[in-house]
Amino acid sequence: MNRPVLELINVSKTYPGGIRALDKVSFELKEKEIHALLGENGAGKSTLIKIISGDLRPDEGKIIYESKETSFKSPIDALLRGIGTVHQNLLLIPSFTVFENIRLYASVLKQKADINALTEYFKIFNLPNNILTRKIADLPLSLRQKIEVIKILLFRPRILLLDEPTTSLTPLETAEFFNILKKLRDEGKSIVFVTHKVKEAMAISDRITILRRGKKVVTLENKGNLNEEELASLIVSEEYRMRQSVHNIDTIRESTKSGFEEYALLVENLIARDDLGAYRLKGLNLKLKKGELLAIVGVAGNGQKELVECLVGLRKFEKGIIKYFESEYRGVVDFCEVIKKHRVAYITEDRMYTGVAKDLDLATNIALREICLERENFFLDKRRLTRKAKEIVSKYGIKTPSEKALVNQLSGGNIQKLIIARELEINPLLIIAEQPTQGLDVKTTNFVRSLLLSKKGKASILLITYDLEEAIMLADRIIVIYDGKIVAEHSPENIDLRKLSKEMLGVST
Amino acid sequence: MIGGKIMWYEKKGILNVFASFLSITIGVAVLIFSFYMCGINVMSAIQTLYFGAIGTYNSISETLLLASILALISYGLTISFTANVWNIGAEGQYMMGAIASTVLSLTFKNLPGYILIPLSLVIGILAGLLWALLPGVLLVKYSVNEVLTTLMMNYIAQYILSWLVTGPLQDRTSLFPESPYIPSQAHLPRIIALYRINYISLILLIALAPLIYIIISKTYFGMSLRILGSSRRVAKYAGLNVEKLIISSLLISGALSGLAGAIEILGIQYRLRPGIVQGYGYTGIVITLVGNMHPYGCLLASIFIASLMNGISQVCQLYQLPIGLTQILQSIFLITFVSVKFLLEYLSTKRIKIYGE
Numbered sequence: 001m002n003r004p005v006l007e008l009i010n011v012s013k014t015y016p017g018g019i020r021a022l023d024k025v026s027f028e029l030k031e032k033e034i035h036a037l038l039g040e041n042g043a044g045k046s047t048l049i050k051i052i053s054g055d056l057r058p059d060e061g062k063i064i065y066e067s068k069e070t071s072f073k074s075p076i077d078a079l080l081r082g083i084g085t086v087h088q089n090l091l092l093i094p095s096f097t098v099f100e101n102i103r104l105y106a107s108v109l110k111q112k113a114d115i116n117a118l119t120e121y122f123k124i125f126n127l128p129n130n131i132l133t134r135k136i137a138d139l140p141l142s143l144r145q146k147i148e149v150i151k152i153l154l155f156r157p158r159i160l161l162l163d164e165p166t167t168s169l170t171p172l173e174t175a176e177f178f179n180i181l182k183k184l185r186d187e188g189k190s191i192v193f194v195t196h197k198v199k200e201a202m203a204i205s206d207r208i209t210i211l212r213r214g215k216k217v218v219t220l221e222n223k224g225n226l227n228e229e230e231l232a233s234l235i236v237s238e239e240y241r242m243r244q245s246v247h248n249i250d251t252i253r254e255s256t257k258s259g260f261e262e263y264a265l266l267v268e269n270l271i272a273r274d275d276l277g278a279y280r281l282k283g284l285n286l287k288l289k290k291g292e293l294l295a296i297v298g299v300a301g302n303g304q305k306e307l308v309e310c311l312v313g314l315r316k317f318e319k320g321i322i323k324y325f326e327s328e329y330r331g332v333v334d335f336c337e338v339i340k341k342h343r344v345a346y347i348t349e350d351r352m353y354t355g356v357a358k359d360l361d362l363a364t365n366i367a368l369r370e371i372c373l374e375r376e377n378f379f380l381d382k383r384r385l386t387r388k389a390k391e392i393v394s395k396y397g398i399k400t401p402s403e404k405a406l407v408n409q410l411s412g413g414n415i416q417k418l419i420i421a422r423e424l425e426i427n428p429l430l431i432i433a434e435q436p437t438q439g440l441d442v443k444t445t446n447f448v449r450s451l452l453l454s455k456k457g458k459a460s461i462l463l464i465t466y467d468l469e470e471a472i473m474l475a476d477r478i479i480v481i482y483d484g485k486i487v488a489e490h491s492p493e494n495i496d497l498r499k500l501s502k503e504m505l506g507v508s509t
Numbered sequence: 510m511i512g513g514k515i516m517w518y519e520k521k522g523i524l525n526v527f528a529s530f531l532s533i534t535i536g537v538a539v540l541i542f543s544f545y546m547c548g549i550n551v552m553s554a555i556q557t558l559y560f561g562a563i564g565t566y567n568s569i570s571e572t573l574l575l576a577s578i579l580a581l582i583s584y585g586l587t588i589s590f591t592a593n594v595w596n597i598g599a600e601g602q603y604m605m606g607a608i609a610s611t612v613l614s615l616t617f618k619n620l621p622g623y624i625l626i627p628l629s630l631v632i633g634i635l636a637g638l639l640w641a642l643l644p645g646v647l648l649v650k651y652s653v654n655e656v657l658t659t660l661m662m663n664y665i666a667q668y669i670l671s672w673l674v675t676g677p678l679q680d681r682t683s684l685f686p687e688s689p690y691i692p693s694q695a696h697l698p699r700i701i702a703l704y705r706i707n708y709i710s711l712i713l714l715i716a717l718a719p720l721i722y723i724i725i726s727k728t729y730f731g732m733s734l735r736i737l738g739s740s741r742r743v744a745k746y747a748g749l750n751v752e753k754l755i756i757s758s759l760l761i762s763g764a765l766s767g768l769a770g771a772i773e774i775l776g777i778q779y780r781l782r783p784g785i786v787q788g789y790g791y792t793g794i795v796i797t798l799v800g801n802m803h804p805y806g807c808l809l810a811s812i813f814i815a816s817l818m819n820g821i822s823q824v825c826q827l828y829q830l831p832i833g834l835t836q837i838l839q840s841i842f843l844i845t846f847v848s849v850k851f852l853l854e855y856l857s858t859k860r861i862k863i864y865g866e
Contacts, residue, residue: 368743368746
């Protein structure tokens, strides 16, 4: 039996403003174990991690580390004493090389990083050595993630805290990452793995602690005997069962299915380059029928981003036609005109930096689309906009003190609700939804999905997602994007997952 | 962004007003301390300061006159700073406005005042606007940083002015580098003949503040500027024509600076001299920031700083102190304001509460 390295006993934390993020939570981490911390957004996972990593101090309760009661002054203090944290938003400087980032971090901590260990870790993480001189900005997210973990590991922590580490990874990369974690565990590290994905927790962890609304529900041993649905029902609150909502989604889907005749969106032979000048779209064709939900699946980086940017007028394209209903565009799309004429909604993937102006208030952010819709007006109708903002806040359950609060006071899930509310409130005829449920908890995910489904029939929906399950669950038709082209089409009813993954990876069958 | 990112239209006003007052208090304290350090009688210096600033009818007139020039510049800067476009070139735009209106009123000497005055003001506006156009185009077409280009355009304007007053525009009867006087019908009509304050300055000083306020907070254009100021990415996402907005914010601020230059000629100097260049464009930046990029704040700050400038110059003359004291004071305002605001913001973000987490 491994002995515990870290114990939290009856830890509570109340944020200023009265939100009780943690309520007498106890948590135990043993030597050589991967311990998953599972819960919805807002369950208190991040707060718990912040307390362990020294970012926050608990209002009450004890922290026992290496058999002694202790408190951590700061994250740096915690790291130097053997607790390393890998944050969800990676803390690497894009314009610096990998090596420079590592050196910088070491010098900030006034510590000699164990540079010799670098090669060793590069081997474990399956990275080529020459990556050291590459700039972070040139690396894909999955590699950055690995670099960030290595950066922390160089300080030889006993405990590794990982906050939602798989958000930006594809399923394949996740599997690889899990193998690495297991290797690290076998070498003697203890790992806390924060996630809201039940499957991942089941796949990786030795034990799972479930948090719900700031309270610990249970800690389970994971010996391969856990049931996914049972876990899910432990995560979500009593009144909102996941199964029920899945059922709802199914019924909505049946009821809105109908024949399609005309096209809402036509893309013909679209050719465009990315920011660095490389061709990313190589003659892409796409037809979205009226009232249909079409999902585009594929591995990230196959032109999804550029396609969406072309569609919403953020990128110029060299050849091809984009046609919204009867308006045809060449070269570049005037999206403002498209919004006004055809009521097209766009839910962006980058909700934190593109979807909202964070230092403006909620009401202004909710009114963002009015700029295009009310193009010919000069004066704002402040009273109407405030009324509408209030309406949306209550209708979509956005948690905020008032519609005058700044958006940077909202959590990620709340911001996504705001964006979706804003986009759907224009009564769209076409919705372009780019990864609408990425990083959201079960409850918000279901909320977003049922919102999308409720618009189906009235609106055509183009869903760009990396989540196959989501595509199969929601779409009428699934198309596969690979290397800047649409390579296959499937119907979700009788889909061959093996064939689909081969198409996504460009393996010829 | 200078001075942090919490803006007046986000209902954080109290924090900003506090920062403004604190910086002004510290600035004035430093001023009084410097009187003391120069070994002059502090009480009588303060008395002189008061009379020079607002103590007599003439000083009130002078203060309002100077305030109107500074306020015009800072109203324009408010627009461009709101859009996160950092126009440092108000100085040059002001000079071009002054040059253009001088040239026009000297060329059409025989036109009646009611045509010549509007014409001169409009040409001043156009000149300031054109002077801001090049940095704007460079910014949107080639992403050349506007801080550098607008700043460098100031020196070009400065040399053009020096060349004009020593060359083509120089008054042949004068020993100094200055142009001939503009015709008297081009002088802006004074409210009271003895005092230099004129109708147009006063009207612009007071009436433009609410106008700018309405534009920024109650129109789609203003909302677009605010969104652009918050994030260019979000502005693009919102479907705004970012290029057009950036250029128009620069043009508006250039136009108002140009107008200020025209008024300096038509209302105060009546001829083009190197002496019109007093760093008003830079003072305008200080006023805009200390005024929290709020037009009413700019109105108050411009009156306050104008009165201080006039008062200090009296003190300096009387006690033979270096006139650079004004510049020192302005810099202190700016530094304390920015640092106080930064500090307050830092303290307030520590207490910030995230909703829904």
